[in-house]
Amino acid sequence: MPEIIKTYVRWVDRVSDYVGIVAMYLIFLMIGILLMDAITRNVVDIPVHWAIEAAQFTLAAYYFMGGAMTLKNNDHVRMDLFYDNLSERGKARMDLITMVCLLFYLSVLLFGSVSSLSYAIETGERRFSMWNPSMIPIKSLMVACIVLMLLQTFSLIIKHVATLRGERIA
Incomplete structure (x- = not known):
């Protein structure tokens, strides 16, 4: 494989790891928000109206930010009925087939999310609640x-093609 492709794979893998590590720490932020909400509501008797929504936003950020690292580390859910019995090259072929489906899914998701973001920016969309946060962030x-x-996903496709060619990209 050309060096620029290897550099692309290393760069994307590194960014996915960094973003995934930040996402892992968001769980502690969410726990802190929910703990503060429970204490202020039940002990101090002063409900914090923004806490539940902030926890929901934190959870959404958590699963979106963890997606790329989950793909990179192959930690996603897979039906291993036949997959475990395949050779390394067979697994690479099967993964390439599923990557095409994943590309389609992510492309549709991106189209919808860009449309949703555009709408939020144009209208100044806010969540209808007492806290009334902006949806743009x-x-x-x-x-x-x-x-x-x-x-x-493109990084993984490159890795699987390299496997089929008998090469290794770290």
Whole structure:
């Protein structure tokens, strides 16, 4: 494989790892928000109206940001009925077939999320609640993370093609 392709794979893998590590720490933020909400509501008797929505946004950020790292580390859900019995090259072929489906899915998801972000920006979309937060930040994050998942999918395709050619890309 040409060096530029190897550099692309290393770069995307590294960015996916960094974003995934930040996502892992979001769980602690969400726990802190929910703990604060429980204490202020039940002990101090002063409900914090924004806490549940902030926890929901944090959870959404968590699963969007963790997507690319999950793909990279092959930690996603898969039906291993036949897959485990395949050779390394057979697994690469099967993964390439599923990557085409994943590319289609992520492309449709990206199209919808860009449309949703565009609508949020044009209308100044806000969530209908007492806190009334803007939807632009979470939708922007969603678009960025879907783009990163697409980049990671292309990285995986390159790795699987390299496997079929008998090469190794770290």
